[in-house]
Structure formats: structure tokens, C-alpha cells
Amino acid sequence: MNLMPIWCKGLSPELRKKAEVTLGERSNVQAKALVDFRRLINAQQDIYSRLDDVFLLRFLRTKKYNLQKAFKLYLNYYSFKQKGTFTGMRPSDMKRVIQMNNILYSPYRTPCGSHVAIYRLGAFDVSTATYEEMISTILLVGEMILDCEATQVCGGIVIVDLADMSLQHYRQFLTVNFISFIINLLQDCIPERIKDIHFVNEPYLFHVSYNVVKPIVKKKLKDRLHFHGSNMNSLHCYVPKECLPKELGGKLGKFNNKEFAEYFYSQEAFIERINKYGIIEKKPALNIEKKPASNIEKKPASNIEKKPASNIEKKTASNIEKKTASNIEKKPASNIEKKTASNIEKKTTSKINNNRQ
Numbered sequence: 001m002n003l004m005p006i007w008c009k010g011l012s013p014e015l016r017k018k019a020e021v022t023l024g025e026r027s028n029v030q031a032k033a034l035v036d037f038r039r040l041i042n043a044q045q046d047i048y049s050r051l052d053d054v055f056l057l058r059f060l061r062t063k064k065y066n067l068q069k070a071f072k073l074y075l076n077y078y079s080f081k082q083k084g085t086f087t088g089m090r091p092s093d094m095k096r097v098i099q100m101n102n103i104l105y106s107p108y109r110t111p112c113g114s115h116v117a118i119y120r121l122g123a124f125d126v127s128t129a130t131y132e133e134m135i136s137t138i139l140l141v142g143e144m145i146l147d148c149e150a151t152q153v154c155g156g157i158v159i160v161d162l163a164d165m166s167l168q169h170y171r172q173f174l175t176v177n178f179i180s181f182i183i184n185l186l187q188d189c190i191p192e193r194i195k196d197i198h199f200v201n202e203p204y205l206f207h208v209s210y211n212v213v214k215p216i217v218k219k220k221l222k223d224r225l226h227f228h229g230s231n232m233n234s235l236h237c238y239v240p241k242e243c244l245p246k247e248l249g250g251k252l253g254k255f256n257n258k259e260f261a262e263y264f265y266s267q268e269a270f271i272e273r274i275n276k277y278g279i280i281e282k283k284p285a286l287n288i289e290k291k292p293a294s295n296i297e298k299k300p301a302s303n304i305e306k307k308p309a310s311n312i313e314k315k316t317a318s319n320i321e322k323k324t325a326s327n328i329e330k331k332p333a334s335n336i337e338k339k340t341a342s343n344i345e346k347k348t349t350s351k352i353n354n355n356r357q
Contacts, residue, residue, distance in 0.1 A: 001242050003108035004150065006115050007263060011149050015113060019153045023064050030057075033065050040071050046280050047078055054147055058191040061152045073191055080189040082279040086136045090272060091265050094137040096129050098264060103137060104257045105145070106243040113154030114195050115145055116243045120255065121173050122164030122201075131172040143274060144267050146192060155193030157239060159248065163201035174206055180213045187218055198226045198235055200248065 004012075011019065019025040037056050041049055050056075059077075063069040081087045097103070102123035106116035117138075124134055145151050165174070172178065186194060199206070207227075214222075228234040232249035244250025 001111070001240065003111065003240075003242060004113060006105055006107055006109055006145075006148075008148055008150055011153065015150055015153050018113070019061070023061055023153065025061070025065065025153075029065060030060075033060050033067060033070075036067055037070065037074075040067070041074070044075075048277050048280055049078070050274065050277055054149065057149070057152055058146050062191045062193055073188070076189045077191060078277075078279055080185070081277075086132060086139055088275055089133075089136045089140060090275070091140060091268050094133065094140060095265075097124075097133050097137045098257065098261045100125050100128070101255065101257050103141070103260075104245065104255060105141065105260050106252065107259060108243050109150065109154070110157065110240060110243055112195075113150050115148075115151050115154075115156045116159065116239060117141070117145075117156060118159045118161065118245070118248070118255075120161045120163070121169055122162060122166070124169065124173075126166075126168045126172060131178070140271060141264065142190065142192065143271065144264070147270075151192070153193075155195040157195050158197045159235070159239070159244075160197065160199050161201055161248070162199060162203060162206060165203055170203075170205060174203075174209050176209055176212050179209050180216065183213060183217055183221070187221055194221070194224060196224050196226060196238055197221075198228060198238065200228045200232070200235060201230055202227060 016025075034053060034056055037060060038051055041047070041051065041056075059070040059074045060067075063073060100123055102120040104118045104120075106118065109115050119138070124131075145156065217225075226234075226238065235244075236249060241250045243252070245252045245255040247255050
């Protein structure tokens, strides 16, 4: 069977035809969508973003060129990155996870062009690394694989092997909160066309947890979930043996991620570059708002309320009282009363003299 290698650039004529048939992708449609998409992105002043075609096509192809849905996914993608819990890492930071030999991307794609990602949760050493580091590693690989246009067009297949799970693994990976987080991440934040998710060797407790979160799983994703137990023949109906390790009944030999790890570490510069993109923080605005509030509100209160009360009110009160008292009481008494008294006396004297005469 002639299979495509996992790491490939561009699209073959066959994949271009597939993109046209399955996604409605034509040269004029793609060109217009990219122009309109960049216009929406440039209007977002708070996001520092990649604007190259390959990056933007992740979102457009995932949503089959529905511009509004692609833009919403784009915003969710950067909003998730902003939280920082699982992002901002480099391949060199994830060595202890890769060295556990629990993550493998098959070197070959399926006949339909999909890549195959295999995660062995039971092989994850919880005493060496946290589940956050496990998720961070997977997201880093996701950034690498999504820059392959074959994955953008053909999507990816995920296989989760739950064999050899311990109680510590249950506490980290099989909780309702963790499963809910993964479902929301896949449905709303990752610009990837997930074709199928296969679970093998799953314990009973996994189904209990899944049944609790099942109501939040959208029908599109729910139809792509497959549970095989220990039946590898059932898995082979979806994924050819040529893409699987021996542990899953495949022909790749024993599970060994050495070749994958070499490529993973070689992408350090690429990951460092894309880690610079994201939502721009607005810390300076917060500092400017807080300082004036303390300076303006507190100082006027002490300067206006206290000082006028002691200096202006007291002096004014004393000045007004003194001047009023002197002007009203003394001057009217001396000027008005004395003149009136002398006038009355003179008039009265003249009248008496006239009567006597």
C-alpha cells in the first residue's frame, strides 16, 4: 500500500481535487475568503496574529469556508492561548513527556490522507510530569501538524489507548472535569477536522465518566467517537494496519516514538515564533486609571474640604460680623438718630413759640 508521509508541505493534485469536492475550495473562493478573513482580523486591535495563508486556511478549511464560523473559531483559538495554562511552551520544555514513549504520530497517513495520532495514557508517568504538560505537548504537535495542508484538507484520526491505567491515571484523566475540558477544546478551539476518535482498552470507569458529559457532546463529534475495547479488528476497519504499532495489531513494529521525537525537537524555532502571537494585554491602561483615581479623589478632599473650613470660613465670619456690627449699629445710631432728634426738637420749639405769640 502506497501511503503519504505524515510531514508534507503543499497539496498534491489529488488532494486539491479532494479540497474542491469536500470543502468547496476553488482558487477564486479561496482568494476572496482570505481577503475577507484578513479584513476581520485587522479590525481586532487587541490580537497580534499570524496572517500567512497556511495559518488562515486552518480555520477556513475546518469550517468549509464559512467566514463567520471560521472567524469565531479563530477568536476562540486565541482566547484559549491567552489563558496560558497549556500554551507558551517549547519542544525542549516537553522532553520528559516525550521520553515516556506515550505519544506517537504514525509516519504514514491513511489512504484518505488523514494523519494518525496515538496516545497511551497508561504509559504516562504521573510522578514525572503533570497532565497539563501532557496536554501542552499534544497542543505543540498540533501546531506542527496543522501547518501541513494535507491535514487541513483530510483531517486527523486520534487513537486513545487506555490500557494499564492506574488509580492515579483515573484521578487525572478520567474525571468529568478533564473529559469535559477535552470535549470543549476539540469542539470550539482547535482548527482541525477531526475525522474519528477511537478508544481502545477502555475501562468501565471511562464509560461512567463519558455518560455524565455526553449531553454536552455535539452530534457531529458524537458520531465520530468509537469504542473498541480490546477488539483490534474493529479498529482496523477504520485504520489500516500499516499505520499502527504492534500493540494495536499493526505492522509498524513496537510502539517507538524516536523518529517522531526527532522531528518534534527540530521545530523549536517554529514554535518559538508562533508563541509570540496572541492577545495583547492591556496592563498600561489599568495603571493609568488607578493612579489618577487615588491622586484626584484623595487630595482635593483634604485641600478643599479642610482648609476652606479653617481659613476662609473663620476669617469671613469674623470680618462680616465686625464690619456689619460697626456699619449697622454705630453709623446709623450716630448719623440717623442724632439728625432726627435735632430736627424734631427744632420743629417742636418753633411750634411752641408760634403758639405763644
